[in-house]
Amino acid sequence: MDKTFSIDHQLRATWQAVAKLYNEQAAKHDSTMATAFVLLNIDYENGTPSTALGPLMGMEPTSLSRILKSMEDKGAISREKNPEDGRGVLIKLTAYGKEMREISKNSVYQFNNVVRDHVTEKELESFFKVTETINKLIADKMIYEKSKKSAQ
Numbered sequence: 001m002d003k004t005f006s007i008d009h010q011l012r013a014t015w016q017a018v019a020k021l022y023n024e025q026a027a028k029h030d031s032t033m034a035t036a037f038v039l040l041n042i043d044y045e046n047g048t049p050s051t052a053l054g055p056l057m058g059m060e061p062t063s064l065s066r067i068l069k070s071m072e073d074k075g076a077i078s079r080e081k082n083p084e085d086g087r088g089v090l091i092k093l094t095a096y097g098k099e100m101r102e103i104s105k106n107s108v109y110q111f112n113n114v115v116r117d118h119v120t121e122k123e124l125e126s127f128f129k130v131t132e133t134i135n136k137l138i139a140d141k142m143i144y145e146k147s148k149k150s151a152q
Contacts, residue, residue: 007134018111025107029100030074034067036104039076039097047092049082076100 003009022033041056042048048056054064068091071077076097082088093101116124137143 011134021111022107026104029103031100031104034063035071035076036100036107038064038067038071039093039101039104040108042077042091042093042097042101044093044098044101047080047090049085050079050089050091053091071097 019033022036026032026036037057038053041053050068053059053068054061057064068077072079074096075094078092078094080090080092082090119127
């Protein structure tokens with residue numbers, strides 16, 4: 001199959017370009033896209049339980065632990081006892097973390113606004129519909145499971 005017509009190739013190539021763009025922006029602030037993603041997923045006012053962050057972002061605990069340690073070392077987050085669960089820990093943004101979160105949020109807004117300026121609303125609706133369908137097919141195990149069933 002010609003890779004220019006391969007759906008997975010287009011998704012992967014586009015995501016790699018977006019990730020590179022975000023990482024270049026983050027590097028200007030001595031950060032990474034992964035760190036920015038974590039900052040954007042921590043509740044601004046109340047913090048977020050550490051156990052909720054991984055599933056919220058679809059990230060493995062070991063990767064998240066490494067990022068959180070780095071963020072704590074840089075003073076972007078603090079860890080506090082969860083008042084609702086004595087065994088748990090809340091990840092909270094520091095003043096510096098809130099500042100970095102705003103920078104991250106503005107980068108995401110700028111990306112979205114520029115893309116929206118270059119595609120029609122109809123094209124964007126189609127894009128979201130296609131990605132929603134792909135995610136549903138994967139979640140419902142319709143990609144390979146269906147092939148197995150029809151082969152029986």
